[in-house]
Amino acid sequence: MDIIYYTREEIESAREMDLLTYLRLYEPENLVHVGANVYSTREHDSLKISNGKWMWWSREFGGASALDYLIKVKGKSFPDAMAILTGRKENSPSSFSFSGSNKKPGRLLLPEKSESVREITEYLSKRGIARNIIEILIEDGLLYESLPQHSCIFVGKDGNGTPRYAAFRACSDERILGEAAGSDKSYPFRIEAPDSPVLHLFEGAIDLLSYATVRQRHSLKWNEENLLSMGGISVSKTGRKPIAIKRFLEENAHIDTIHIHFDKDAPGIRAAESLKNALGSSYQATVSPPPYGKDYNDYLQKLIKEDEEIWRSNYGYN
Template sequence: MPYVTPEQIQRAKQMDLLTYLQYYEPHELVRFSGNVYTTRSHDSLKISNGKWNWWSRGIGGRSALDYLIKVRGMTLPEAVLQIDGQMTITPPVPSRKHEPVEPKKLLLPEKNENNDRVIAYLTKRGIHSILIDYCLRTGRLYESHPYNNAVFVGFDRTGTPKYATLRGTSNRRYMGEANGSDKHFSFSIPASKQCCRLHLFESAIDLLSYGTLKLLSGRDWQLENCLSLAGIYRPKKNIEESTPPAPLMQYLKDFPYIEDIVLHLDNDIPGRLATKAIQTILPSRYAVYDEPTKRGKDYNDYLRIVLRIEQSWERE
């Protein structure tokens, strides 16, 4: 086994992964978004703020030395020599500070003078008035002007609106997002008290349908956290190379006490594939459960079956 000196080890520890890849393996570095990078070999490995995390394996670190040992499988002497040898050939130029990325500015649609059409639309889909009132009162829902769309708003931890999805309230099928939406902060309803369980849905309406079903069964509909993925999650063909959905990654970062994740994705091929992918790539510290609807394609289908509401609305 090769011998390395304490001085070589110390020098190697000072090299962060981003700098290492920028100068010695630029072909391996891929920009993900803003100041976040990934690698060509492992796109579930993210590098940002001087740290790296390999989501699909649940491991991370700070230095290039950590990366070469934990990801590349090198021994400590091999990794030290890899870094130290590169440094003696091409001393790295101190990395330039990245220009600050201009944060997205959410442009919410103008509010209508009332929410009558939104209330009527959700009521016809079976959503209970208690949930509708809660969403209106907390700013998570309103009716837009002049198109009378339902606007479902997502917030960051400070309570600042960061995301909005729009849903047509007439029989004309319309779905969209407000300009400047950041999908990391999609529509959600937190538990009334700190809770370690998170329920995951494809859409805001499925989330509200699930809450309605709990309320109708006499249970506390705000006992546990609920999050919408703001649409269908599509993993990569090679599931193990997929990155978890952005809203889920952000939620787990913001609420690190989450331990259990319950998946309520659709009963169709994309929904089942998304479920399998999330179960596969989430770190093992999370307990992940699959609980699709008992009947119908999604939770709003099931709610309307339970309430015997005519299936007249367009599919999600």
């Protein structure tokens, strides 16, 4: 096990981050505006934040910094809390990792739903996602816009249609993303095609939707094969299937072909090969990164740009 050392400057900097700032940056869907300058969290409604300090009234203790919160409320060790605040760890709140953990999830705390879908529609359209795909996901309850942050909420449901998982993504250029408290990663965000024996795996929801849009642009049915978001990646050290797909494969015994579309970078390639090995010989598994760019959204953007250039050329625009 590697030991990570932190400088005095890093520790002092971490202690300077107040809880409200931390929640706005890393857990926006867990933040609730109670009134005036008072905030709470969806996870613990008796935890109140005001004037740079916080108090967990039901437990009768409080603190001032995000570091205090991570240690006292989240139960993180000091090194783990520091790793989150300094970004020295892959599974910090601004990224994901899959895990074989059997830890039982708590009650899912879904972010409040906005009556509007304007901001998420504009954001996803800007990323190149087809408008009809966005509309179908909204209609099916797999996608909605949150309040008060107006983020994209990607929902995973169980066989009864009950939401069991939710991932959020800010509608901005900032990489603010994560999972709602109480999410069960064995019910990830996905698009199911019950009769298909083919499963496509992606690091995140945007990659999945980009691939679906690419299929549609190539005159293929975008939802005729199973598409599943892993909610992030990591390299498996146990050889076990990640919990994000374990249940899906158990409940869909007819799946025989799996395409792994992780990012075309060193972490993505390592995680894809690790996952392929974990799947074993029971499946025809292939590592299939995007044909261009780092991820499938890069590839989608390239296709869109090429079409625009052809249109300009045909109609005489420069």
